[in-house]
Amino acid sequence: MQKLFKYPLWAILSSLILLTLFVGCSPSESNQTAEVTPPEWSENATIYEVNIRQFSPEGTFEAFTEDIPRLKEMGVEILWLMPIHPIGEVNRKGTLGSYYSIVDYTEVNPEFGTKEDLQNLVDTAHEHDMKVIIDWVANHTAWDAVWTETNPEFYETDEDGNFMRPDEDWEDVIQLDVDNRDMWEAMIQAMEYWVRDHDIDGFRADVAYMVPTEFWIEARQRLDEIKPVFMLAEAEEPELHQAFDMSYAWSYASTIREIGAGNAGLDALDEVLSENFSRFDKSDYRMFFTTNHDENSWTGSDPEMYGDNFENFAVLSATVWGMPLVYNGQESGLDKQLEFFEKDEIEWNNYEYEDFYSTLLHLNRDNRALYNGEAGGDYLKVSTDSDESIFSYKRITEDDEVFVILNFSDSEQSFVFDSGDQGEWTNVFTESEMTIPAEFVMDANSYLLLEK
Template identity: 35%
Template sequence: MADDTSVELRKLQIYSVFVRNHTKEGTLRALESDLPRIKELGTDFIWLLPINPVGHTGRKGTVGSPYAIQDYRKIDPAQGTWDDFVHLAEQIHRQGMKLMIDIVYNHTSRDSVLLKQHPEYFLHDSQGKLFNKNPEWSDVAELDYSNHDLWHYQIETLKQYAKIVDGFRCDVAPQVPLPFWLEARKEVSEVKSDLVWLAESTGGDYIREIRSKGYWISSDGEIYRAFDLAYDYDIDQDWHDYLAGKISLNEYVKTLNRQDIMYPANYVKMRNLENHDNPRAHELIKNENDLLNWTAFSEFQKGATLVYAGQEFGLSHTPSLFETDKLNWNTTIDLSKLIKQMHKLSQDTIQVEGTYQLKDAGNDIVMVDYSKNEKQRLGIFSLHSNSGIVKTSFQDGNYRNTIDGSLVMIKNGIIHVSGSPIVIENIAI
């Protein structure tokens, strides 16, 4: 991990916006009217999916993936102008939030400005044809960082954006060599020293696949040397296996506890139930009360939190990356109050610096225990909305559920769980 990364970044809530689909207009200016509502959720950073022009050659779908960028240094005309981008950044700052943009440095579109001007910056096979490490990404051309002239171009682009934004979410960060990221962070810090770096890190199966082809790809342990935050894809397959009933809660909990000791003490994971690359949480978790528990549990884990636009309303449709696919904001579910309250709890020192331990309490109920000095905070989440009993070391008495204000009674060291999420502290009322 970057040695100077502060554990205070565990307090962050990041709200991800796909500008094209977020509003009827699909523009940077139109997004501004939604900023107060986004701020009210407890949002610290707004992360914009790529806002650059999309390539045409090999385009997937009608409008193409925002990750097939034609020109790193321009704004997609369909979304607005450079002035619109600067104005949005100013409005985000006025709301007391910060702005993070997507940096896509593993590849460009197949008709990008960079490819036309510098074909030597790209991977080619023995016949001189463009070559991709991942053949499924047929709409992009992959960059070759063995050419150090490329480094200069990419870092200068980062400096240009660093004058305006407060953070970078770096796409496919592990496939870009770590020495580049270390140099980029060093040079960009001269423009903005407190810029936040988030890596889209990856899981073990993909790391094994890319390394088997003889290419660089960083593990999370390596990626933390250059980045402040990383995805929790290292345990993503375990999560999906638990949801699918392939492993028990006890096995999943062991994975989460092991994760907490694998990385440097100041590691910061970005916890998420959904993002633009994966199905909506409500698509995977059909039961609304289960979704409530999972939302609370996810935000109660050690680390920063990602909210993918629409998640707060339990949207189940995953927007297409390749077509215009507007969000349908009409829904009967509203998790906004829960998300706001869980974020409020995450600001407390005990959840930032405290000792962190998870336990399988039986019947698909998970306990998360934070402790610091004499203070203890306990979260109880019924992931399948089951009722049950949970044993605790808290003294008998009545406690206040800090999620919704309800009373929680402990008698004979036992809490009766009815299926709703609970967070209590070791101070009886």
């Protein structure tokens, strides 16, 4: 959705103050009981967000489909398509409007192509052993949506019977009555249509927390009767894992932005990870990222948000817990904020970060320590005598380990590990063997990614 500050910094900081610091730990084993079983194929999956409008000069399903083999080679398993539906014209923002202003849940935006083009995209992805999920907006529609004519009772209205905005800033959309069970039925039938008739593999639910959890539970049960689906909630409420496989690590994302801006130290990273481990069960998939369509368009580009530590934060987000997200264009060093309501295509240049992301995604796919949910390794913080500059940790399973060492300082750092000898490892990026010395030296703003 267009920018809404769902988790204000004051709320995040307040929640952190109330938590006991819990470093060197793993996600809670008893915090809550997940009631969904993620599809087997998602156990070691990675995810890539696709902005069809900005992906290519054509801005079409057909043009994007040509890149599917490249993305498969890069290590992508799940393609998340931003909303594919026709966009409202009444109170439209900008020239092309917001993708999240939906006119018809069972049609496609003609600017992107036809249903046949979309089906070819899905079929091509499946041929490459990839999955496709589509963005779903269940709490509001465009002012000129089909339902405003056929089912006006599906909407909330004011005392004069007028449609209402969900939020003051969202003037291009109107609020559905999310307690209306007839609306639920129509919405779920539309979701079933895409899974049954077009073989879509699941959904990313926009502002999922603004719709009753009971709706999502019912939707998930019915979709799974067609085939096992994958569900991603744009939310950070643990109870939504009764219906969703994965949720956003929003508090983490906010924290790394604050660190990147110089407004917080690495102790804030310890705190936010502890919060996540205590709030969520290990079986809950969590999505970690440096950016997405909201962060890029409304907060800043990667260089603006993270400066010389961008690669450090990317390595962190790909290894610390859960499933890593790559937003389209990051593999080419996306260094601008893409316009949200206009045509503003990605500059692909020479794909300078493609090998970097490929290494991260393949490691995530192949090393069991980085698997999602219960299959993944435990998190162990590894302290040093330079914790203000160095952040290091391991992910550990019975047979596999990953060791991450990050220097966030703008200067070279010499340090020792509190726990002494760290043993022998393989450098993931150079594929060379190395032994961690008693006193370690790292270049400024650098990372070391090791496995064994």
